[in-house]
Amino acid sequence: MGPVSRMQDNFARFFDGDIWHSFRTSPVTVVATVLAVVMIVAAIIAPLITPQDPFDPASLDLMDAFTGPVWGADGVWRFPLGTDDQGRDLYSAILYGSRISIGVGFASVLLSIVIGVTLGLIAGYVGGTTDAVIMRIADVQISFPALLVALLLNGVLRALLPGSSQETLALVVIIFSIGMSIWPQFARTVRGSTMVEKSKEYVQAARVIGLSSRAIMFRHVLPNVMGPVLVIGTINLAIAVLLEATLSFLGVGVPPTEPSLGTLIRIGQDFLFSGEWWIVIFPGIFLALLVLSVNLLGDWLRDALNPKLR
Amino acid sequence: MTDALLKVDNLVRHFDVSPPWLNRVIERRPKSVVKAVDGIGFEIGRGETFSLVGESGCGKSTVARLVVGLYNPTAGTLEFDGIDISSGAARARNRGAQRRMQMIFQDPYASLNPRWRVTDIVAEPIRFNKLVSGDAAIRVRVGELLEQVGLSAADGEKYPHEFSGGQRQRVSIARALAGSPEFLVCDEPTSALDVSVQAQILNLMKKLQRELGLTYLFISHDLAVVYHVSTKVGVMYLGRLVEWGETEVIFNAPRHPYTRMLLDAIPDLDMSGRARTPVAGEVPSPIDPPSGCAFHPRCPLATDRCRSEAPKPVSVGAAMVACHAVEENRLPEWHG
Numbered sequence: 124m125g126p127v128s129r130m131q132d133n134f135a136r137f138f139d140g141d142i143w144h145s146f147r148t149s150p151v152t153v154v155a156t157v158l159a160v161v162m163i164v165a166a167i168i169a170p171l172i173t174p175q176d177p178f179d180p181a182s183l184d185l186m187d188a189f190t191g192p193v194w195g196a197d198g199v200w201r202f203p204l205g206t207d208d209q210g211r212d213l214y215s216a217i218l219y220g221s222r223i224s225i226g227v228g229f230a231s232v233l234l235s236i237v238i239g240v241t242l243g244l245i246a247g248y249v250g251g252t253t254d255a256v257i258m259r260i261a262d263v264q265i266s267f268p269a270l271l272v273a274l275l276l277n278g279v280l281r282a283l284l285p286g287s288s289q290e291t292l293a294l295v296v297i298i299f300s301i302g303m304s305i306w307p308q309f310a311r312t313v314r315g316s317t318m319v320e321k322s323k324e325y326v327q328a329a330r331v332i333g334l335s336s337r338a339i340m341f342r343h344v345l346p347n348v349m350g351p352v353l354v355i356g357t358i359n360l361a362i363a364v365l366l367e368a369t370l371s372f373l374g375v376g377v378p379p380t381e382p383s384l385g386t387l388i389r390i391g392q393d394f395l396f397s398g399e400w401w402i403v404i405f406p407g408i409f410l411a412l413l414v415l416s417v418n419l420l421g422d423w424l425r426d427a428l429n430p431k432l433r
Numbered sequence: 434m435t436d437a438l439l440k441v442d443n444l445v446r447h448f449d450v451s452p453p454w455l456n457r458v459i460e461r462r463p464k465s466v467v468k469a470v471d472g473i474g475f476e477i478g479r480g481e482t483f484s485l486v487g488e489s490g491c492g493k494s495t496v497a498r499l500v501v502g503l504y505n506p507t508a509g510t511l512e513f514d515g516i517d518i519s520s521g522a523a524r525a526r527n528r529g530a531q532r533r534m535q536m537i538f539q540d541p542y543a544s545l546n547p548r549w550r551v552t553d554i555v556a557e558p559i560r561f562n563k564l565v566s567g568d569a570a571i572r573v574r575v576g577e578l579l580e581q582v583g584l585s586a587a588d589g590e591k592y593p594h595e596f597s598g599g600q601r602q603r604v605s606i607a608r609a610l611a612g613s614p615e616f617l618v619c620d621e622p623t624s625a626l627d628v629s630v631q632a633q634i635l636n637l638m639k640k641l642q643r644e645l646g647l648t649y650l651f652i653s654h655d656l657a658v659v660y661h662v663s664t665k666v667g668v669m670y671l672g673r674l675v676e677w678g679e680t681e682v683i684f685n686a687p688r689h690p691y692t693r694m695l696l697d698a699i700p701d702l703d704m705s706g707r708a709r710t711p712v713a714g715e716v717p718s719p720i721d722p723p724s725g726c727a728f729h730p731r732c733p734l735a736t737d738r739c740r741s742e743a744p745k746p747v748s749v750g751a752a753m754v755a756c757h758a759v760e761e762n763r764l765p766e767w768h769g
Contacts, residue, residue, distance in 0.1 A: 323543045323544075324538040324539070324540055324543045324544035325543060325544050325545055325546040325547075327498075327503055327536070327538065327544075328536065328538060328544055328605075328608065329557070330502075330503060331501045331502070331503065331531075331534075331535060331536045332535075332557060332558045332561055332612060333528065333531050333532065333561060333562075334557075334561060343546055346546075346548040347546070347547065347548060
């Protein structure tokens, strides 16, 4: 069998399988998935489907500021969801902003998976003092709210960086801060599953063959503990997006010239009571729908991959 | 015995099962240690099958794991073909010895990585030891191995969950053979299988032994299986060998009361009419083994000496027995 037919084989098995069936029979999940996919795709292809580049100051005109949505008294079709105080088209700003939010979300979850899975694998497989040290660090960190850890890291990193690089490295700093604040969840889960797998005979067989601990951990144990990681990863994607929005809302996130969803909401809330409600409402709805649909997807994944709940 | 492949001398393995330090201090509980293997010694000659039998928890699986290096001995020596493998460090120095032994496990459902194809599982020892180079050549070798254990070369494309228990055990054997070992440690290889499949696997193992000149250390609680496969048998009780010798001698003229008790409990079709004696009592805890001879609470021949003094193994006929009653010649006749 060649690699292509192997792949077809795997596809066929997937569409035959329980997971696909459980997906099809859960309308909420289907809707959530469609919604999430549409939002993520729209974010990726944002430059193709928006009239304006909201990150380019030259394309903004202050004279357009505070235009209402198209169905309002002063609405124009050029700005379907209205504009903010800088004259940014909100529809474009939301899609461009969600690019940052989703990008930061994925990158920070990926970072925390790499850190958490590696440390969890080592803790669970090696055990003893190594395990105790890693898990106590994780415990200490988990006892602080993730937002607090992210804020702290963010502040420290910004203080350490020279002023000139702060703007350019802002995204890296925020990804690092969020990634470092959610890794203990992955470490804990992976440690638990690793301890279960470690006692199984296929791991002992690999030890008798003479494989190094590292080879056993990454080639044998890792593929068998990644199932739960997928679930927590999905749920944490929603959390990371929210964290990024919160940090930006608090003004410590991405620079205001390149607003993410959180930044838009922060800008908008200044004008909420002066009647320009759309600046805060539309980014807020987009953020809520994004987080909700990713969360629903994660919930379904958790149930679908848990044989005890079938 | 002239040509011993494996020499085990005074092998000891204790496990610390104490409660955590804080609990010990607060609740004033003592340290506790399981004496899983408590000083056993035997030799396995080249081409032989040495079986260890005993009830659950007597330490026979621990011996298997000590031999292949999954555990390190607390004390005692292990020598493989004259090479010292008593400690992890010695094993690491003599990688060649480790390469010459393999293990077959009890549970065919846990001993194969569920995410790997059979080809990759069987090829692992070949790749690790670089026995064959080139993907095509490895594939051919894996196909040969699969056919040698009674599967087809095409089965390599499948995942373990597509096989039955007996077939999985065949895959396990193929993986063990892939490293071209001389010595196989089999930890209850058939006890998770149906009786009909057991016979197939045992016959396969005997066939492979003939063809490849393998030496087996065979762990089992099933006396019928042991009688079928072994040239020598050792009977273990609470971490010690109580009687060991040629299979025929142990089965036809058992001396130790425990061996007799085990043999009495075997259901036998010819034995119609005679009431079988059940094995009386439970195995005592290896954390707190009885004083003297560990078997004395269950032994019909126990005396005060048995309660206070541990018997030393003595050579009786063609077997070694550790029993005061045998030594003192007050053993009743075996009904045979």
